[in-house]
Amino acid sequence: MLFNSQVFIFGFLPIVLGGYYALAAHRAWRQGFVVLASLVFYGWWDIRFLPLLVGLTLANWLIAQAYGRWRVGAIPVAGVVLNLAVLALFKYADFFGANIAAAFGQDWSPWRLILPLGISFFVFQKISYLVDLKRGDRHIYGFLDFCMFVTFFPQLIAGPLVRHNEIIGQFDLPPRRPAMWANLSRGATLFIIGVAKKVALADTLAMIVDPLFAKASDVSLNAAEAYAAAGGYTLQIYFDFSGYSDMAIGLALMFGLSLPLNFNAPYRAVSIRDFWRRWHMTLSRFLRDYLYIPLGGNRCSPPRQLVNLLLTMFLGGLWHGANWTFVCWGGLHGAALAVNHAWTDRGLRLPRVAAWAVTLAFVTCGWVLFRAPDFRTAGDVLGSMIGARGLGSVRLENPWILAAGAAVALLGPTSQEAALGRLRPARWVAVPAGLALVALLLMIGGRLQTAFIYFQF
Amino acid sequence: MSETPDSWRGFFATLVGTAVGVSAVIWLFVVLVNPFGTLPLSFPFDRWQVDGNARYAFPAFARSGRFDSANFGTSTSRLLRPEVLDAAFGARFVNLAMNSASAFEQTALMDVFMRAHPAPKVVTVGIDVGWCVTAGGLVKFSLWRFPEWLYREGRWRDYRYLFDLYSVEKAGQAFAEFTGLKPEVYGRDGYTSFVPEESAYDAARALGHIHEMGVQVPPGERTGDPAGWNFVALAMLKERLEALPAETRKILYFVPYNHVLIAPPGSAAAEVWGECRRRVAAMAEAIPNTVAVDFMIPGAITDDDTKYWDALHYRQPVADRIARDLAAASRGEAGGDYRLLSAVSDQ
Numbered sequence: 001m002l003f004n005s006q007v008f009i010f011g012f013l014p015i016v017l018g019g020y021y022a023l024a025a026h027r028a029w030r031q032g033f034v035v036l037a038s039l040v041f042y043g044w045w046d047i048r049f050l051p052l053l054v055g056l057t058l059a060n061w062l063i064a065q066a067y068g069r070w071r072v073g074a075i076p077v078a079g080v081v082l083n084l085a086v087l088a089l090f091k092y093a094d095f096f097g098a099n100i101a102a103a104f105g106q107d108w109s110p111w112r113l114i115l116p117l118g119i120s121f122f123v124f125q126k127i128s129y130l131v132d133l134k135r136g137d138r139h140i141y142g143f144l145d146f147c148m149f150v151t152f153f154p155q156l157i158a159g160p161l162v163r164h165n166e167i168i169g170q171f172d173l174p175p176r177r178p179a180m181w182a183n184l185s186r187g188a189t190l191f192i193i194g195v196a197k198k199v200a201l202a203d204t205l206a207m208i209v210d211p212l213f214a215k216a217s218d219v220s221l222n223a224a225e226a227y228a229a230a231g232g233y234t235l236q237i238y239f240d241f242s243g244y245s246d247m248a249i250g251l252a253l254m255f256g257l258s259l260p261l262n263f264n265a266p267y268r269a270v271s272i273r274d275f276w277r278r279w280h281m282t283l284s285r286f287l288r289d290y291l292y293i294p295l296g297g298n299r300c301s302p303p304r305q306l307v308n309l310l311l312t313m314f315l316g317g318l319w320h321g322a323n324w325t326f327v328c329w330g331g332l333h334g335a336a337l338a339v340n341h342a343w344t345d346r347g348l349r350l351p352r353v354a355a356w357a358v359t360l361a362f363v364t365c366g367w368v369l370f371r372a373p374d375f376r377t378a379g380d381v382l383g384s385m386i387g388a389r390g391l392g393s394v395r396l397e398n399p400w401i402l403a404a405g406a407a408v409a410l411l412g413p414t415s416q417e418a419a420l421g422r423l424r425p426a427r428w429v430a431v432p433a434g435l436a437l438v439a440l441l442l443m444i445g446g447r448l449q450t451a452f453i454y455f456q457f
Numbered sequence: 458m459s460e461t462p463d464s465w466r467g468f469f470a471t472l473v474g475t476a477v478g479v480s481a482v483i484w485l486f487v488v489l490v491n492p493f494g495t496l497p498l499s500f501p502f503d504r505w506q507v508d509g510n511a512r513y514a515f516p517a518f519a520r521s522g523r524f525d526s527a528n529f530g531t532s533t534s535r536l537l538r539p540e541v542l543d544a545a546f547g548a549r550f551v552n553l554a555m556n557s558a559s560a561f562e563q564t565a566l567m568d569v570f571m572r573a574h575p576a577p578k579v580v581t582v583g584i585d586v587g588w589c590v591t592a593g594g595l596v597k598f599s600l601w602r603f604p605e606w607l608y609r610e611g612r613w614r615d616y617r618y619l620f621d622l623y624s625v626e627k628a629g630q631a632f633a634e635f636t637g638l639k640p641e642v643y644g645r646d647g648y649t650s651f652v653p654e655e656s657a658y659d660a661a662r663a664l665g666h667i668h669e670m671g672v673q674v675p676p677g678e679r680t681g682d683p684a685g686w687n688f689v690a691l692a693m694l695k696e697r698l699e700a701l702p703a704e705t706r707k708i709l710y711f712v713p714y715n716h717v718l719i720a721p722p723g724s725a726a727a728e729v730w731g732e733c734r735r736r737v738a739a740m741a742e743a744i745p746n747t748v749a750v751d752f753m754i755p756g757a758i759t760d761d762d763t764k765y766w767d768a769l770h771y772r773q774p775v776a777d778r779i780a781r782d783l784a785a786a787s788r789g790e791a792g793g794d795y796r797l798l799s800a801v802s803d804q
Binding site for chain 2: 006178179180181182184185188189424425426427429430431433434435437438441442443444445446447
């Protein structure tokens with residue numbers, strides 16, 4: 001079930017939260033309850049997903065136990081290979097198969113394996129733990145701790161990518177501690193902000209973006225349409241993903257657990273390096289710590305550093321989806337990071353506003369490639385943006401949402417600043433927050449439908 | 458402001474209390490007004506259709522005991538007035554034709570009607586392009602939102618689907634209409650004219666609309682011998698008609714498209730329509746008390762542009778004429794506006 005669904009907000013969340021606090025005094029009971037609830041949450045989508053999640057969790061826990069007992073370095077390495085193999089099988093088998101077959105002039109019959117939800121996230125989470133063990137981390141966790149670390153439903157599907165040593169220690173904390181009501185309040189507020197980002201902003205932006213990209217697959221857009229599509233998607237993906245992260249972090253806080261932040265106003269970035277410090281921060285640090293630095297990072301010759309960056313970002317792109325457009329998107333960002341490094345190494349600087357504009361323009365063009373179904377469509381939209389097909393005009397449903405979205409993305413406090421920093425226990429804030437939740441729940445149930453002008457006699 | 462556990466507890470209680478309390482009030486209002494007329498418990502209003510999207514409004518009509526006969530179709534059948542059909546057939550008709558209704562949507566509504574009326578007196582179905590699609594051409598829904606939950610059995614479960622902006626809007630509208638605050642807009646038997654008053658008819662303007670469209674070609678994959686083509690929508694229709702008892706009078710009528718939409722003889726589109734006609738005729742022959750009638754032929758209606766608002770939609774007097782023609786055709790009588798595609802069997 002989705003966080004932004006009525007069944008989750010009216011049903012699942014109150015029951016699980018109530019049960020968790022009712023069992024708060026018993027660590028094992030409350031953890032077991034949350035693990036079971038998380039499995040229900042995961043299985044709600046498709047019960048066929050469950051065996052893989054449970055099996056992989058069990059396998060990784062056994063691997064860690066074996067390493068704790070025998071301290072043989074090959075054990076976590078084998079675990080990493082197992083996790084990568086599972087990811088490759090479910091997510092990339094058809095992609096690699098089709099490309100290898102094509103390279104030899106052969107056809108590929110797709111296997112069409114179902115892609116277990118969140119596999120990219122929970123596999124990376126386990127890999128980070130096993131790599132930490134190999135690097136000398138001594139944490140060998142108990143079964144419930146490990147299960148809750150992996151399956152904890154707020155972060156199970158789409159992160160943030162939480163590290164074991166960031167969260168498992170928190171399981172010791174009694175939920176009914178003095179901060180409980182503040183955690184519940186701040187968590188609920190951040191959750192509501194996340195739902196608002198997703199439902200009110202991202203989903204409304206999708207009504208603009210989806211038809212334009214669908215049109216771009218068939219015919220060329222004019223410049224106005226292309227900018228609306230690119231700008232709209234730039235905002236949509238931010239509100240969609242950061243909204244999800246806000247919901248996840250807020251939910252975890254309602255259980256008294258702090259998750260790492262994932263977004264920090266990325267469209268205010270003044271360089272690509274700055275952007276990646278603000279966008280999907282937990283993935284960025286994963287790629288940095290488990291890929292870029294082991295490859296040599298920036299402690300090597302400039303050409304080697306360039307290769308490291310490109311390789312890291314290529315793989316980062318591939319992680320987003322089994323399609324060459326994602327790989328290329330990652331590669332473009334890798335190249336931009338390399339240019340950024342070279343630029344700053346030479347002591348060059350742009351005025352802040354120009355740096356911001358160049359960064360945002362690059363990121364926006366990158367999102368076109370990320371969103372387009374293929375290179376042809378992406379090239380077509382980008383071509384239209386530079387005026388290849390005239391300025392033209394565009395009629396949009398809810399055009400105000402673009403301005404509203406841009407204002408939220410570029411101005412004012414971030415959601416975590418608002419909910420975790422500035423929020424005070426004032427009832428005049430609680431009432432509108434409650435009303436906002438009602439409005440969002442109604443919107444989740446179904447929006448108003450524009451009366452079609454079906455006949456214009 | 459002091460930040461004590463108590464102040465945060467007050468904040469959380471206020472937030473949750475507001476959300477739960479306001480949600481409960483809104484939901485209770487919606488379910489008591491019962492805007493779509495399907496819930497077991499609600500205010501005892503004299504009800505009628507308040508929703509412009511017939512997909513929400515018609516399940517209640519389809520279940521209503523006020524009717525014993527129904528007309529199904531798209532906007533090309535919506536102008537058939539139940540009172541004219543009633544007089545022609547001696548029945549109590551509801552017109553359940555919905556704008557742009559796909560075959561799936563029409564059969565879903567048929568299922569609701571047939572569950573509530575296991576032995577209806579007459580069922581008429583307007584056949585147009587959506588019924589003649591072949592494999593690969595079938596679409597489930599149109600641009601209109603289709604609430605599948607309203608079409609399922611068991612009315613109690615509907616309570617869980619009524620917490621959304623659309624239901625709130627319709628509940629407000631229904632409350633205003635049922636209490637006389639707003640005038641009644643839609644009909645009580647499924648019929649609502651969506652065309653302007655006859656007095657506003659402008660032949661020149663209509664002619665412009667008529668020529669905005671071209672020949673209708675049923676979508677779908679078709680290769681080889683037409684006898685092997687898979688008319689997927691007709692298979693769905695056949696299943697429903699076969700479930701009706703023999704005493705139910707069943708009439709399948711090809712709607713009178715304006716001549717600009719009718720495929721010229723010898724064209725590929727004409728071949729598709731021809732095969733579709735053969736399949737419909739065969740269905741009528743095979744199912745007891747069923748007749749297939751074709752209004753989609755050159756003639757006094759389809760060739761006369763002044764009988765149309767646009768190429769799909771004929772004028773109200775034509776609709777009344779078709780309603781009477783349907784009754785005549787069901788008795789096996791010949792007529793100038795139509796031709797019978799199947800023999801008429803008496804029960």
